[in-house]
Amino acid sequence: MTRKTKLNPRRPLVAGNWKMHRTASDTRALIQDIVKRVERVANIDLVVCPPFTSLAAAHETLGRHSILALGAQTMHQAKEGAFTGEISGPMLREFGVRYVILGHSERRQYDNETNEKVAAKAIAAVGYHLRPIVCVGETLSQRESGDTEAVIDSQIHTSLAGFPPEQIEELVIAYEPVWAIGTGKVATPKQANDVHHQIRKLLVKLFGPKGADIRILYGGSVKPDNAVDLMSQPDIDGALVGGASLDARAFFDIIEAARPKRATDHD
Ligand code: 13P
Numbered sequence: 001m002t003r004k005t006k007l008n009p010r011r012p013l014v015a016g017n018w019k020m021h022r023t024a025s026d027t028r029a030l031i032q033d034i035v036k037r038v039e040r041v042a043n044i045d046l047v048v049c050p051p052f053t054s055l056a057a058a059h060e061t062l063g064r065h066s067i068l069a070l071g072a073q074t075m076h077q078a079k080e081g082a083f084t085g086e087i088s089g090p091m092l093r094e095f096g097v098r099y100v101i102l103g104h105s106e107r108r109q110y111d112n113e114t115n116e117k118v119a120a121k122a123i124a125a126v127g128y129h130l131r132p133i134v135c136v137g138e139t140l141s142q143r144e145s146g147d148t149e150a151v152i153d154s155q156i157h158t159s160l161a162g163f164p165p166e167q168i169e170e171l172v173i174a175y176e177p178v179w180a181i182g183t184g185k186v187a188t189p190k191q192a193n194d195v196h197h198q199i200r201k202l203l204v205k206l207f208g209p210k211g212a213d214i215r216i217l218y219g220g221s222v223k224p225d226n227a228v229d230l231m232s233q234p235d236i237d238g239a240l241v242g243g244a245s246l247d248a249r250a251f252f253d254i255i256e257a258a259r260p261k262r263a264t265d266h267d
Contacts, residue, residue: 009169009213010213010215010237011043011044011045011215011237012043012044012045012215012231012237012238012258012259012260013044013045013046013047013172013215013238014044014045014046014047014217014238014239014241014251014254014255014258015046015047015049015071015099015101015133015174015217015238015239015240015241015245016034016047016048016242016245016246016251017049017073017101017104017219017241017242017245018050018051018054018073018245018246019051019073019106019242020051021051021246022050022051022246023053023054024053024054024056024057026054027050027054027058027061028057028058028060028061030246030248031048031057031058031061031062031068032061033248034048034068034248034251034252035061035062035066035067035068036248037248037249037251037252038067038068038252038255039067041067041256041259042259043259043260044238044255044258044259044260045069046067046068046069046255047068047070047071047098047099047133048068048069048071048245049070049071049072049073049101050070051073052072052073052087055070055072055095055097056095058070058095059095059096062096069098070095070096070097070098070099071097071098071099071100071101071133072087072092072097072099072100072101072130073100073101073104073107074087074100074101074102074104074107074111074113074121075087075088075089075092075100075102075121075124075125075130076121077120077121077123077124078124079124088128089124089125089127089128089130090128092128093128093129093130097130098129098130098131099130099131099132099133099172100121100125100130100131100132100133101133101135101174101240102118102121102122102125102132102133102134102159103115103117103121103134103136103155103159104135104176105135105137105176105178105181106181109178115154115155115158115159116158118134118159119158119159119160119161119162119163122134122159122160122163122171123162123163123164126163126164126167126170126171131170131171131172132170132171132172133172133173133174133217133240134159134160134171134172134173134174135173135174135175135176135219135240136155136156136159136173136174136175136176136199137152137155137175137176137177137178137220138151138152138177138178138179139178139179140178140179143177143179148195149198152175152195152198152199152202153198153202156173156199156202156203156206157202160206165207165208168207168210168211168213168214169213171214172214172215172216172217173199173203173214173215173216173217174216174217174218174219174240175192175196175216175217175219176218176219176220176240177191177192177220178220179220180219180220180221181219181220181221181242182221182243183220183221184221185220185221186221186223186226186230187218187220187230189229189230189232189233189236190233192218192230192233192236193233193234193235193236196216196218196233196236197235199216199235200212200214200216200235215238216235216236216237217236217237217238217239217240218230218236218238218239218240219239219241219242221242221243222239222241222244222254223244223250223254224244224250224253224254224257227239227253227254227257227258228257230257231257231258238258239254239258241254
């Protein structure tokens with residue numbers, strides 16, 4: 001693993017995206033199980049993103065001073081209004097939510113969450129003190145036709161259009177190749193790192209040298225047995241975990257893989 005300097009702003013981050021899994025009552029047990037395992041874990045940021053209907057139960061179970069932060073899986077950009085079925089930033093804040101996943105490929109595919117909408121949501125999110133986790137990633141056919149770089153370039157540019165440069169410390173990017181999500185087909189560490197490196201260069205172009213400090217997570221079939229190799233890549237700052245985050249033991253093992261091994265590496 002590349003030696004990272006003290007006070008590196010790229011502190012590792014592992015987030016669990018529960019997707020449409022776990023009722024509110026199931027949520028309590030899973031949160032308790034995760035907390036029990038991660039209580040003593042340091043030098044890493046940890047997030048769980050349950051469904052909206054489980055946020056209250058998760059918030060209550062976590063209490064105020066937990067090591068686990070709460071995230072939502074999407075939000076609407078407006079503060080309130082006639083948007084049936086939607087949830088706004090202030091509504092999320094009331095449940096202690098600190099992060100919000102935006103532009104996940106499942107929402108891009110099934111719910112028309114376009115790059116333009118992601119941009120509006122990301123700007124709104126930081127306005128409500130929510131940290132956006134902006135997802136990008138190519139499909140299998142885009143990769144096979146050699147378009148990965150162009151797709152990522154366009155997603156990053158359009159999804160971050162107008163994002164306030166003074167808020168980039170709040171921003172997190174997740175690279176999730178669509179072909180690796182829920183398929184068991186994981187990107188090789190080199191394939192993932194190459195795209196992360198490209199994204200980092202784009203972020204510097206967009207935001208200047210500080211853009212290099214924005215954390216970039218890998219997502220797509222991250223499991224305990226592939227996490228060590230992925231997390232040791234120099235441009236991978238953590239993971240956005242789907243299926244394996246529903247199993248407290250597996251989630252903990254992935255967290256351990258992402259954690260810096262020297263206590264002094266990250267404060
Ligand atoms: P899996 O880890 O289940 O492949 O899901 C990845 C994902 O979509 C996380 O947002």
